[in-house]
């Protein structure tokens with residue numbers, strides 16, 4: 001039905017689509033290709049083979065061979081694992097789009113809505129090895145040839161969105177820009193066939209008629225769906241500054257070395273020199289050369305006041321960092337001088353700031369003093385016999401600390417886990433409560449993941465958590481613990497469901513027993529630490545988790561038994577992150593692998609208390625019986 005001319009034109013347009021660098025133009029290009037080929041975004045098996053058949057040149061074929069290979073993974077069941085299910089995704093950030101690709105490969109009908117009309121973030125994301133592999137398998141090089149050619153692996157947020165958007169569109173995902181979610185509309189009680197719908201802006205947009213079974217909140221850190229409580233992790237004051245400069249790709253710029261991350265504790269001289277010469281006092285700094293020269297640093301408040309970046313000092317961070325308390329010109333100078341010093345004045349003297357979407361120099365200041373994570377990763381709401389599976393992914397699930405760049409990596413893991421839950425739910429093999437419990441069990445692992453403690457065989461990662469997390473235990477949380485996450489207008493169903501899952505009560509008993517054992521270990525460790533830190537008043541402990549976030553108890557303990565390994569008296573009591581990193585790395589040198597990064601632990605603590613206790617238990621076993 002497609003003429004030769006139309007097919008040739010579609011192929012030309014596909015070339016444009018591959019190279020296009022604008023959200024709107026990518027969507028338009030895709031629309032025109034679909035029009036010419038007389039296809040419409042639809043489920044994977046209806047759309048992708050038709051597109052693939054019509055677009056045939058080496059570039060297209062290279063992409064198809066990559067996508068074919070991905071689609072053949074068993075977990076997708078030939079694109080039928082979730083056939084008949086409809087998914088609405090809120091937000092076309094990296095995590096919304098990555099989730100869309102997976103839900104589409106599972107065979108669901110997938111619609112993404114994005115409130116913005118353009119992708120405008122210059123900032124650059126650090127990417128873990130598994131993310132590189134993942135993007136390579138999706139054909140990233142076809143869309144962005146320069147991907148990971150530098151010495152450090154990163155990609156700008158905008159570029160990552162372009163690549164994922166193009167892959168999602170090629171698989172048949174429907175994407176709408178300028179459309180925003182306002183709320184949910186339960187199924188109409190008078191219509192037995194009616195499903196869940198969304199209340200959106202603009203009101204009359206066709207997506208308002210879309211009925212869906214699952215909704216994925218990928219709308220960034222302000223994600224709020226009812227029923228997802230946010231937990232706050234308060235650390236010490238942390239003010240991050242990001243700055244982007246134009247990269248003219250000159251020879252001079254090419255020679256400037258990137259900085260994968262220098263923290264105060266590992267290079268005190270560098271930071272002391274910077275402070276002495278410029279008055280800029282930082283805790284860490286990262287520099288990536290990408291589409292822009294991108295810097296992210298954590299600045300100490302006193303230096304922002306001293307350099308007049310902040311007009312006045314206030315105890316409350318919101319007032320402290322309110323626009324009216326910031327002198328933007330002084331902020332630009334601060335960022336520029338820090339960038340120049342950190343790169344040894346190798347960047348061109350006349351380097352200019354890149355501009356943000358407001359047409360202003362792209363320099364911003366953010367508060368990371370308190371960060372948020374959702375208490376739960378999913379829930380099910382049932383009205384009028386229609387279940388709605390709700391999931392959070394990305395920053396809304398677990399807020400990342402940008403200087404460590406974990407946002408996209410943990411973000412992608414959460415996307416895979418959410419889509420695996422969709423598969424389990426769609427299979428109907430488990431009760432909804434079991435599906436929720438399984439998802440929440442896996443969620444417990446997310447905050448602790450590092451690129452080192454994931455499974456080593458990156459090529460065999462799939463949606464199945466067991467291929468990614470070495471110690472995944474899908475029954476850590478039991479159905480009885482997640483009853484509150486199943487909100488139904490027929491509560492009697494829950495009782496029936498609980499009876500069905502009664503066979504697990506043995507396991508539950510086991511769980512209670514291990515909880516008791518954990519409590520005993522905790523109190524034994526507390527007494528031991530208190531006794532051995534008696535001479536170190538600053539390292540006093542009252543709580544097995546939070547008291548350790550200052551880093552001092554572990555440093556003090558090391559100092560007590562092995563004073564040659566660290567200089568306890570030179571520690572900065574305010575530098576929690578540096579102290580934790582130091583203690584973890586010294587203990588690692590003694591054979592105890594860290595279970596979390598120092599910076600992460602200092603700023604947000606640790607969610608998996610049992611894991612932390614087992615770490616402290618190893619420390620106890622290391623020093624127990626030794627003569628101080």
Ligand code: FAD
Pocket residue numbers: 090091092093094095096113114115116121123124125126157179180181182218219220221242296393394395396400401402403404405406407408411
């Ligand atoms: P996001 O990338 O935030 O995407 C969410 C999307 O949802 C947005 O496009 C938003 O417009 C859309 N949206 C929101 N509400 C609605 C709604 N109601 N309806 C429809 N759409 C909606 N990480 C770093 O590691 N380093 C950095 O320097 C860095 N800089 C950042 C700068 C900014 C301004 C922001 C917002 C984030 C930054 N991050 C940074 C975090 C990083 O971008 C995220 O970890 C990563 O993009 C994954 O996030 P996400 O997909 O969950 O959310």
